[in-house]
Amino acid sequence: MTLRGQILRGQLVTGGRLLSDGVVEISGDRVVWAGPASQRTDPLPERAAAGTTIIPGLVDVHCHGAGGFGFPEADEFGSTVAADHHRTNGTTSVIGSLVSAPPQILRSRIELLAGLVDEGTLAGIHLEGPFLSVLRCGAQDPDSILDGDPALLESLLEAGRGHIRSMTIAPETAHFDELASLLERHGAVVSIGHTDASNPIATRSIAHSAHAPLSATHLFNGMAPMHHRAPGAVAACLAAAAKGQMVVELVGDGVHLADETVATVFDLVGPHQIALVSDAMAAAGMPDGRYPLGPLDVDVVGGVARLAGQGETAIAGGTSRLMDIVRRAVNHAGVDLLSAVIAATATPASLMGLAGMVGDLVPGCRADLIVTGPELETRAVMAAGNWLMNYTES
Template identity: 60%
Template sequence: MPSRPEPVEEPSGRHLVRGDLVSSGRRLDDAVVLVEEGRIGWVGPATSWPGDAGDLPAPAPGRLLLPGLVDVHCHGGAGHGFPEADAEGMRAAADHHLRHGTTTLIGSLVSAPADQLERRVRALLPLVASGRLAGIHLEGPFLSTARCGAQDPRSIVPGDPGLLRRLVDAGEGAIRSVTLAPETARLTELLGILAAAGVTPSFGHTDASARMTRAAIAAVGGRRLGATHLFNGMPPLHSRAPGPVAACLAAAAQGSMVVELIGDGVHLADETVATVFALVGPGQIALTTDAMAAAGMPDGRYPLGPMTVEVVGGVARLPGEPGDAGAIAGGTARLLDVVRRAVRNAGVPLPDAVTAATATPARLLGLDSEVGDVVPGRRADLLITDADLEPRAVLLTGRRVDTERATPAGTRTPTEVH
């Protein structure tokens, strides 16, 4: 099993990186980033570098410098899933995404019986303590069985404040977000518990009406709020039954919600991704993967919690009855794959796609004082790519990560749309 990508020490705690910087919603050609003791010390055009010009690296046309990517919804990769793998497997999953440029990763769990869910929360704590994960996301168990998708309907329960407190306490401050349905029981109490713990609620896997969803959004009271994989796990938007999609889009347009988009070409059509960017802007969109164990792996069978998932042509589904394709069961892309597809296939401007994979998800989780942008004072997490957005190097707190075993990103880009 692959070991953790070891940071490769730079010659000193102070070094320069040069290339075309895409950050803060813009592109700055021939930029220089000063890294000092794991932090960003200076950013600007090479022509404005205040130090000795002889210290500058050679120009690097075509090299892109991006903030390290931030994935708010990831169940695993490299053959291992956070809901079921052992400690070594979970490390391998996190490290796989790191090698592909995701320097801030949230480990997502799925609905499970209470005791099992608590054990999985505790199993993830060492990865959070080590920095491999930036936190934990609970996708359930307070969801709609009518829109359970690939979640086990037997593990979905009505809103239970006691259970939520138990899980939050087990997380010891590591739980960053919780997906719940707006129609679940005792929603107001659940939202109060999350607010007191500083946890971001995210509405998803829901069969709620637009009116009910609007009321749930209002109950959050203007605090951080997400929509879990918008469109997926929800009824479709209809002219006479707009449902949660319409309510979430309106809230995002008003600046009161960030919507996740799994822009991998499987969960959403590229035109859908383009439309949402045009409607609400990159500041209210978190591109994400919903990746599961099969990310970076060949076709085959993989676990997703208690469920068995079949991956064919890079598309993960639950096994269905004859003539039934089965529900989509997570993603197999990495976040850089999603960014690349947004630019190439959906026509999203590169600065907008990067914002939606860095600054916006960092803000959604309350991590934007540390990560998500290349500005002085932030952590020196950088993703260096070529002009085709293929990864070339990853810096984590200023140190280069071993990316030699990274699978070429273009080899696993699904094209099927459902």
């Protein structure tokens, strides 16, 4: 790809299309034009080298940290390091995820992250708990999981000052309907997850919230396996996604899900109902070792995170970045490039109420983009019109 000022030319993902020869023009921190090169009458840079693609900056709606620091436990400096790590690796919009913790700790963590949203470091906050199923808590601290408590939720939402964009809740928790309605009134997405709910209970919870944006937290993980006589929450979520009622998160890192599972869900529900997520924790971008995840310690061996000292227990978050997951979806799961990009950009942006601001390269959107090579390797990242990685064509 060749750059001339802030005009970029190459294979381009824009407005839900993949253009073989496209142009995107940046002015300040905004996209001012995007489309086929053939529609421009002014002199343009030369066509890009084969395999070079420009895609929107990624939007990760489920991310606990990176670079040695996690949002559930790090201070402001560490949380900023974590967000910056993801940004320089192509995730230009990060929703900071917390885990179940005692109420006073949750409130203090929310207040800290809300300040980072005010600064533009984070795009919002995701609460993964505490109203979850102890039976499907995964790497969450079971002692911190509580029955649904609308008064507690109200206080957490107040601490977030409008920055809580989503919350994971088990459908079987107490007062589910009241909790879901409260989240919806505050503009936060209800996300079903960490649940042992039967199919009828999960289906009912989806029906209650189907009039508002709704998601499933890391589909398959933290849920009972789907069985032909006990389809559970997995089948309920897949059915809802197929009907356009729900977006399902997929941690397509080759650890949480098999590549074939990722491919199957794309075939069944399509990219507009899928949000690829990293579920990354402090170890993302770091060597194997011991790292925190809220109040618990996690050992990372061979890039796989599990609770410390408990052997082959539940996976304790991810160690990949979202661009790693997009790359794997295309190169290993066989998902087409456009679908993988949509599921990591436009779909999560729309889910979080950020459509028209981020997640696409169309006029008016923030100038967030990634320049990738033939194997989808990251060659450059731009955030709000500023290059975070300098691009040199090779």
